[in-house]
Amino acid sequence: MQSFKYSSATDAASAVRTVSANQTATFLAGGTNLIDLMKEYVERPSELVDISGLNLAEIRSTSNGISIGALAKNTDTANHPLIRQNYPLLSMAILAGASAQLRNMATNGGNLMQRTRCQYFYDIAMPCNKREPGSGCGALQGLNRIHAIFGYSDKCVATYPGDMANALYALDAVVRIRGTNGQERTIPLEDFHRLPGNTPEKDNNLQHGELIVAIEMPKNNFANKSYYLKVRDRASYAFALLAVAAALETSGNTIKQARVVLGSVAHKPWRSPEAKEF
Amino acid sequence: VAAEAALKDAKPLEHNGYKVELGKRAIVLALQQALTSGAA
Numbered sequence: 364m365q366s367f368k369y370s371s372a373t374d375a376a377s378a379v380r381t382v383s384a385n386q387t388a389t390f391l392a393g394g395t396n397l398i399d400l401m402k403e404y405v406e407r408p409s410e411l412v413d414i415s416g417l418n419l420a421e422i423r424s425t426s427n428g429i430s431i432g433a434l435a436k437n438t439d440t441a442n443h444p445l446i447r448q449n450y451p452l453l454s455m456a457i458l459a460g461a462s463a464q465l466r467n468m469a470t471n472g473g474n475l476m477q478r479t480r481c482q483y484f485y486d487i488a489m490p491c492n493k494r495e496p497g498s499g500c501g502a503l504q505g506l507n508r509i510h511a512i513f514g515y516s517d518k519c520v521a522t523y524p525g526d527m528a529n530a531l532y533a534l535d536a537v538v539r540i541r542g543t544n545g546q547e548r549t550i551p552l553e554d555f556h557r558l559p560g561n562t563p564e565k566d567n568n569l570q571h572g573e574l575i576v577a578i579e580m581p582k583n584n585f586a587n588k589s590y591y592l593k594v595r596d597r598a599s600y601a602f603a604l605l606a607v608a609a610a611l612e613t614s615g616n617t618i619k620q621a622r623v624v625l626g627s628v629a630h631k632p633w634r635s636p637e638a639k640e641f
Numbered sequence: 642v643a644a645e646a647a648l649k650d651a652k653p654l655e656h657n658g659y660k661v662e663l664g665k666r667a668i669v670l671a672l673q674q675a676l677t678s679g680a681a
Contacts, residue, residue: 507654512661520654590674592667605663609671623647623668628660635647 364401368410372417375541375574381412383543383572390414390574392434393469395461396477404487405478405494415470419576422446428581430539433472433574437527438463440471450580452589452610456530459593462600472575475528475538475555478566479521479630480602481510492518493563509604513629519563522627523556529608529626530591531578532634539577540569547576556631563630585610585622593626603627644668 369391372378382388388410391397400406419434422443429445440446441457461469483489483501490499502510502520510520536552556567569575588611595601606626612619625633644665651661 503654506656508656510654510657512651512653512657512664515652515654588675588678590671590678592671592674594663594667605660605667607664607667607671609668609675611672611675613676621643621672623643623672625647625664625668628651628664635650 365404365407367401367408369413370410371413375414375417375419375576376545378412378414378417379541379543379545379572379574381410382574385410386571388412392473393436395465395469395473397473400478400485403485405485414574419472420470425579428579428583431471431578431580433539433576433578434470437461437466437469437471437474441466449582449586450530450534451586452534452591452608453527453530453580455589455591456526456606456608459591459603459606460526471527471578474525475575475578476567477525480524481521482506484521493521493559493566496562496564509602509627511629513625513633513635514558515630516559516561516563518561519559519630521559521563522629523566523631524602524627526591526593526603526606526626528552528556529606529624529632531580532632533589533608533610533622533624534580534583534585536578536580538575539579541574541576543570543572549579552578552632553634559630566630583610584612584620588613608632643672 389408391411391413420432422431437457441454446454483491484493489501511522531552537549538555539549590609592607593603594605595603608624610622648661648664
């Protein structure tokens with residue numbers, strides 16, 4: 364692991380200021396992905412700003428739905444009564460991911476920020492435009508069994524590997540962000556992650572130094588008719604080969620509204636334009 | 642039909658063509674499970 368400077372943030376404003384002032388600094392929350400990547404020299408930040416002590420873990424009802432703190436643990440989110448009752452699809456998706464020990468450490472913001480599991484990204488002896496822009500894509504002509512079937516480019520065929528974001532997309536979530544100017548803005552989950560294009564090193568549309576503070580979801584009528592299906596090589600503790608977040612609103616025998624989001628098929632959670640229209 | 646539509650524009654790579662048929666079947670199964678889940 365490369366040496367780095369460490370500091371523990373006492374408030375969100377100073378955390379954002381510190382990271383935004385250093386292009387090679389990054390936030391540390393649960394660390395369940397970042398630390399692994401640092402041990403393998405895939406990520407080499409010069410500075411970590413630990414935000415795990417910030418007061419951003421609250422899960423609460425809002426007038427329009429629910430707000431989930433960025434630092435709420437995955438376990439606490441999946442098992443929260445408001446989530447289990449009103450957003451069971453999210454609970455199912457979170458519990459389909461990782462292991463109990465990892466979910467106890469991992470945060471909701473960090474879950475969105477997790478990086479691809481492309482083997483060529485992890486192997487620093489191999490070319491990877493996401494890890495080293497301009498070095499090439501080992502997966503394009505290599506072993507690409509787990510890779511994208513939608514939206515990839517000749518620079519990168521990696522997928523976004525998470526489960527939680529697929530459910531959040533189906534449930535119309537938005538990501539609340541504190542900007543480097545101290546102002547907050549929101550990004551629809553649909554637009555949070557991005558396709559690789561010519562800049563696969565950018566996984567999402569956050570600017571450097573911007574901090575996820577919460578995830579918000581509106582009320583919906585999907586709670587009784589939703590399901591998260593994850594297909595993987597073994598029954599647990601494996602990333603999806605493909606996943607489906609499905610949510611239906613029904614009235615009698617009529618489906619009033621349907622949401623189908625595919626996971627692990629693109630650089631972002633995927634909802635095909637054709638299926639949206641269907 | 643929705644599953645066919647959702648995978649219509651898929652462009653698999655050399656080793657992941659299985660994801661197209663898998664995706665169609667997974668969508669059907671997930672929707673069936675969603676319909677039969679819950680109390681309402």
